[in-house]
Amino acid sequence: MSQSRERPDSNPYIRSPETEFDDVESMSETAANEQAEQLRDAIRYHDRRYYVDADPVIPDRTYDALFSRLQALEEQFDLDTTNSPTQRVGGEPLDELGSVDHVAPMLSIDSSGEVEDVREFDRRVHTELGLSSSGEDTQTSLDAYADESVEYVCEPKFDGLSIEIVYEEGRYVRAATRGDGETGENVTENIRTIRSIPLSLSGDYPEFLAVRGEVFMPRDAFQAHNRERVERGDDPFANPRNAAAGTLRQLDPRVTAERPLDCFVFDVLDTSHPFDSNWEIHETLPEWGLKVNDRTTVVADIESAIEYRDELVAVRDDLAYEIDGTVITVNDRQRCDRLGSTARAPRWAYAYKLPARTEETTVRDIVVQVGRTGRLTPVALLDPVEVAGVTVSRASLHNPDQIESLNVDVGDGVRIERAGDVIPYVSEVTEHENDSHFEFPGTCPICDSPVEREGPLAFCTGGLACPMQLKRAIEHYASRSGLDIEGLGEQRLDQLIESGLVESLPDLYDLRTSDLARLDGWGRTSAENIVEELTASMGPPLDDFLTALGVPEVGATTARSLALEFGTLDAILDASEAELRSVDDVGPTIANEIQEFFESEQNLTVVEGLREHGVEPQSLDVTTDDALEGMTFVFTGALDRYTRSEAQDLVERFGANATSSVSGNTDYLVTGDSPGQNKLDDATEHDVDVLDETAFVSLLDEHDIHD
Secondary structure, eight states, X not given: OXXXXXXXXXXXXXXXXXXXXXXXXXXXXXXXXXXXXXXXXHHHHHHIIIIISSOOOSOHHHHHHHHHHHHHHXXXXXXXXXXXXXXXXXXXXXXXXXXXXXXSOOOOOOEESOHHHHHHHHHHHHHXXXXXOSSSOHHHHHHHTTTSOOOEEEEEEESSEEEEEEEETTEEEEEEEOTTSSEEEBOHHHHTTOTTSOSBOOSSOOSEEEEEEEEXXXXXXXXXXXXXXXXXXXXXXXXXXXXXXXXXXOSOHHHHHHSOOEEEEEEEEEESSOOSBHHHHHHHGGGGTOOOOTTXXXXXXXXXXXXXXXXXXXXXXXXXXXXXXXXXXXXXXXXXHHHOBOSSSBTTEEEEEOOOOBSEEEEEEEEEEEOTTSBEEEEEEEEEEEETTEEEEEEEOOSHHHHHHHTOOTTOEEEEEEETTTEEEEEEEEEOSSSOOOOOOSBOTTTOOBEEEETTEEEETTGGGSHHHHHHHHHHHHSTTTTOOTTOOHHHHHHHHHTTSOSSGGGGGGOOHHHHHTSTTOOHHHHHHHHHHHHHTTSOBHHHHHHHHTOTTOOHHHHHHHHHHHOSHHHHHHOOHHHHHTSTTOOHHHHHHHHHHHHOHHHHHHHHHHHHTTOOOBOOOOOOOOTTTTOXXXXXXXXXXXXXXXXXXXHHHTTOEEESSOOTTOOEEEEOBSOOHHHHHHHHHTTOEEEEHHHHHHHHHHTTOOO
C-alpha cells in the first residue's frame, strides 16, 4: 500500500466559505504552487462530497470561487495541470479515440428474464463447487443443498456503458470502453470530465488499481438533455444508454464535459490489494473515493436474490438511473476463482433481467419544437418504452388541439402507439397526474414572437428573425435537396448564428475566410472550402433554387415543372394563380401556397437580398434527346453520385419516365444504399430488372448519356 492521501486538517479551503485571496500577480511561485495544491485537494474533497456522497458542505458560489482561483494560478504561473480538477472542463479535440488493451478481460454476463434460468445458474454453481450432485431432479437438488447455500452480492444492472478505469500510485492514468472485452476505445480524456470519477484516489489506496464501472446519464439529466436537443430541432437520444455511449465517444472532450454523465464502480479487475469477497470490494471502493451504488446488498441464497430483483421491479420508476436487471454475483472471491469463466462470461455471475416496459409509460416533459416554416409542434419526452420492438423516448402530440383532446400533461401515464409502425404518438392518457392539460405557449419558445393559430396548427410569427427558423431555413437551403453546399452542418450553423456572422440567409454570402478561421474549431482550410462552396452556389439552376427556398408544397418535381414552364425567376414571381395552376403538378392548393410565399414581404426581402449578393438562378437547359424514350425508371435508396431528384431529372431529360412506384410498366428499378423492401418485392413480382448504381451508370454510358 502507498502513502495515504487523506486531506490535511490544516487545509484552509475545506470548510471556509469566506476565504480572501491575495492578488495572483503579487504571489511568489512557491506560494502559488503551495496554494494551488491546497486548492486541488480541497476541490477534490468537495467533488467527492457533492458527486459521490451527495452531501456538499459549501455553497456552489464558494466552490466556483475556489475553482476560478485555481484556474488563475495555473494560468499565471504555468503550473503542471496533470490530473488537476481544472482538466475536467475538457481538453482539445482528438483526431480519433484509438484503442487500448485491458489489464484483464472485461467479460459479458449471461442473462435471462426467466426465474427458472436463475435457479439453474444457482444449481450449476453448487455443482461446480461440489455442494450438490448434478444428477438429481429440480426439487431434490434444491433440498440437497438447502443448508449449503451460496452467498450472493446483488446489485442493479445499470443500463449504461461499461468502462475500465486504471489508477497507478493513486493517480488516474487511463480509461477505456469494454469494446470486445480484450481491447476497448481509449476514452481517457472524456472520462476525465466526469466529476464522480476521482482523478486522485483518497485514503489508504493500493499502488495499482483497475476497476470496472458503468457510465450512465441520470434520468432527470437525460430528460433535460433531450429537451435541449428537441428545442434546437435535433433528434433526441432513444434512451439514457445511447446518450451515455454517444457522449463518451465524442472526439471533443469539451462536448463530453457539457453533458451530465455519472458513474458507478462495481468491480475490481486487477489490483495490488487482495480482496476476500466482492462485498469487501463494495465497502472498500468508497474509502478510495470511488462511487458505488447504495442498493447493492448481500443475500443468503438464490431465492433471496430473486426477491431482491422483484423488489427492484417495483421501484424501478423511482430510481434516478435506468436499470434493466439485477446482477447476482458469488460473494466469495476464492469460489469465483474456482468457478472460472467461459470464453465470454464468468460462471460466478448472472443477470436476472427486468421485464421491458411496453406501450405504457410516463410523460416526463413536453417540449414545443419550432420547424422551418415556423410551425410549433409539441413533443412528449417519455420514460423509454418498447413499442413493436423499438425503444421510444419521444412521441408527437401533433398540435394544440390534440393536447386538449387528450387532456395530457407532464407526469401523466400514457399509451404509445406507432402510426404505420413508424411514427410514435400518444394514443391515450391512462393515468392523470392532475386534472389539467399542458398549456400551449402564447409566444415562441425560441424568440418570444407571438404565436398565431391557423385551425388546429400554431405558428411562430417571427419568421427568419427567429433563430430556429433561420437555422432550419439555412440547413434546407444548403442541403442536398437544396443547393448542396457542403460543410454547413448543424454545429457550424449554430456558431455562425451565435457569433452574429449570419443573421439572415443572404448573410451567408458575406462570409469571409478571415472571419470563419477565427471561430473555435475552424481552420483556414475549412474556412476557404466553405467560401468556395458558397461562391459556386451563386448561379444555381432555377428549380434547385426554388426547392432551396423552401416554398411550401414545392418539391423537386414541381420546382422543375415551374422552371421549365416559366423559364426565369421573375416570370414565376409575376405569375398569377391561374397561370400557376396551368403547370403540370400544380393544383389549386400548391398554386395558392406559391403565390402566398412570394407575396410575403419577408420572403421577398430574402430573395432580393440573395440576388443583391450575386445569387442569380439560371434557366434550365431544355435540350433533350430521345436516348431513353419509352423507358420507365424507379429509384430507391441513397445513391452516391446523384440525389434521387437529380437521377430522375437526368433520365427525364433523355425521354424516360421516372415514377415513384414499381409496376408492370417499369423497366428498371435503380437501387442505392438501404433500398425500400416493398419496391424490391414489387420488382420481383413484376419481373423488373434491378440495377445497382454501377449498372445504372453503365446503362447511361451505353446510350452515350453524360450528366
